[in-house]
Amino acid sequence: MSILRNFLKSDRRCIWKFVYNMGWKGMAGFSKFQKRKERGEIFPAFQFISITDDCNLSCQGCWVTKGEKSSSLDLAALNKIINDSKKYGSYFFGILGGEPLMYSDLMNLFSLHPDCYFQLFTNGTLLTDKVATELKILSNVTPLISLEGNETVADIRRGSNRVFQRTVKAIETATTHGLITGVAISVCKSNIEMALSDEFIEMLHSRGVIYLWYYIYRPTGENPHYELALSQEEILRLRRFLVDGRTKYPIVIIDSYWGANGEPFCPAVEGLSHHINPNGNIEPCPVIQFSCDNIRDGNLKDVYEQSGFLKEFKSEVNKQTKGCILMENPGWLAKFALDHQAVNTSNRPEMSEQLINGCMICSHGSCPEIPEKSWIYRIAKKKAFFGLGAYG
Numbered sequence: 001m002s003i004l005r006n007f008l009k010s011d012r013r014c015i016w017k018f019v020y021n022m023g024w025k026g027m028a029g030f031s032k033f034q035k036r037k038e039r040g041e042i043f044p045a046f047q048f049i050s051i052t053d054d055c056n057l058s059c060q061g062c063w064v065t066k067g068e069k070s071s072s073l074d075l076a077a078l079n080k081i082i083n084d085s086k087k088y089g090s091y092f093f094g095i096l097g098g099e100p101l102m103y104s105d106l107m108n109l110f111s112l113h114p115d116c117y118f119q120l121f122t123n124g125t126l127l128t129d130k131v132a133t134e135l136k137i138l139s140n141v142t143p144l145i146s147l148e149g150n151e152t153v154a155d156i157r158r159g160s161n162r163v164f165q166r167t168v169k170a171i172e173t174a175t176t177h178g179l180i181t182g183v184a185i186s187v188c189k190s191n192i193e194m195a196l197s198d199e200f201i202e203m204l205h206s207r208g209v210i211y212l213w214y215y216i217y218r219p220t221g222e223n224p225h226y227e228l229a230l231s232q233e234e235i236l237r238l239r240r241f242l243v244d245g246r247t248k249y250p251i252v253i254i255d256s257y258w259g260a261n262g263e264p265f266c267p268a269v270e271g272l273s274h275h276i277n278p279n280g281n282i283e284p285c286p287v288i289q290f291s292c293d294n295i296r297d298g299n300l301k302d303v304y305e306q307s308g309f310l311k312e313f314k315s316e317v318n319k320q321t322k323g324c325i326l327m328e329n330p331g332w333l334a335k336f337a338l339d340h341q342a343v344n345t346s347n348r349p350e351m352s353e354q355l356i357n358g359c360m361i362c363s364h365g366s367c368p369e370i371p372e373k374s375w376i377y378r379i380a381k382k383k384a385f386f387g388l389g390a391y392g
Contacts, residue, residue: 002250006210011178013139018180021117021140025091027383032089033272042271042304042311048094048286049073049081049276051106053347055098057123058159059148060228061186063220063287064098065347071278075105075112077295081276082113084300091116096286098278101126110138119144121184123158124170132177143174144182144213149191157190168207175208182254183209187238188217188228196241201249211252214242216364218327220287222348224358229327232362239367246374257323260381262369264322269314274304281345284313287326289346290337309340323365330355 007015026046033045052072053064082093095118100106110118117140124145135141147167148157154164174181183204187195194200195214204212216235219226230238239262245253258264267273268284275283281291282303292309304310316336321328334355337344344351372378 002205003210003252006205006208006250007180009175009178009208010180010210011136011139014136014178014180017117017139018142021091021115022142025089025115026117029089029091030383036088037271042307043088043301044090044274044304045272046090046092046094047081047085047274047276048096049078050096050098050278050286051078051100051109052103053098053278054102055123056102056125056160057099057163059123060157060159060223060225061188061217061219061221063289063346065222067347072103073276073278073280075108077280078109079112081295081300082116086116088301092119093117094119094121094273096121096275099123099126101131107134107138110135110141114138114140116140118142119182122146122170123163124167125160125163127170127173129173129177132173132179135174135179136177142180142182143170144184145170145174146184146186147171148186150194153190153194157188171204171207171209181209182211182213184213184215186215186217188230189234190228192230192234192238196238201245201251205249205251209251211254213254213256214238215255216257216324218287218324218363219359219361220326224354226359226361229359229361232366235362235364235367239364239370243370243373246372246377257364258367258370260372260378262367262371264365264367264369266317266322266324269317271314274310277345279345281343282307282310283345284310288333289344289351290333290340290342291345292340292342309342312336312340321363321365323363326355327361327363328365329360330358331360 030045036043053066054070100120101122120141120143122143122145148154151164155161185195217228219229242253242255256267275286277283280295282293283289283291293303293307297303317325320332325333334352
């Protein structure tokens, strides 16, 4: 099949690292997470780490706001996170920013942990031949390149010029070097027609993209742009597209919102994944920028186990929604954080007020349950962490 053909065109070492570090170790790690959860223990299956808040773009709805100066995790702190995680079978990490390719020690981080697998969330504008060559040598990184719209929409969404062309060039650079390459799109009103089109899928497939990760746009940050949020009908349209697309398109289609039977869930509430920001603060997910815990508070397992904030977040949010609490009830989230004396980690002093006065909009929790049609995806969602841990 066409998916396999594109996959087999990748560099052999990249394929091996993907199959073993990401596939085999990933399933084993997910199994260990499920057993921990049954015992009532807290430690996520995998973590997403924003290594820096530096970025070369200024996107609509971005949650990242720099303070008076840039913040970054040093290599020692990153090694601590990863080494503590390995003890509990967690070998997969999402690396976010800002723009992580602006982090000077990035390649050193990847090279220090050849037994791990990293998903590099990047806007692609800095993914040069030199970068792709280094990633190919390392072989334990899959670039996930954000593509937010066509020539017109991408420039508006990203706050820069020629972003679409630069992103497509990055995709071609990555696939030409044999990297296991993915594309992410945050679906909103301005790009939904492109995102859910045959032409979009074919454009990516023809350039060697192996997987496509769909997110739902979540208004947040300094300029949330609520007008871009999807309606309930558009979310239902997206869900139907995903279910049908998995049976016909020659590309792996991933989401992080629905289980095998179409049941909505939040990865943070399920304890599957959490986010560590550039100051070491542990947050439920990247867009929920409140924290009571820091990686420097001790052994990472102990920090998670002793976090009353995360424990109550998981139990209380489930009483509110199976979808995204930030979208469906931002005022409740602000009050919950206040009740727990959680630190505002957003660098936006007005964030709590913004949440209290924010719009209540639909999330994936508003969608009726539509089971997966593809038996492969059903198995993957039940037995592995496939599509379940993204910051989504």
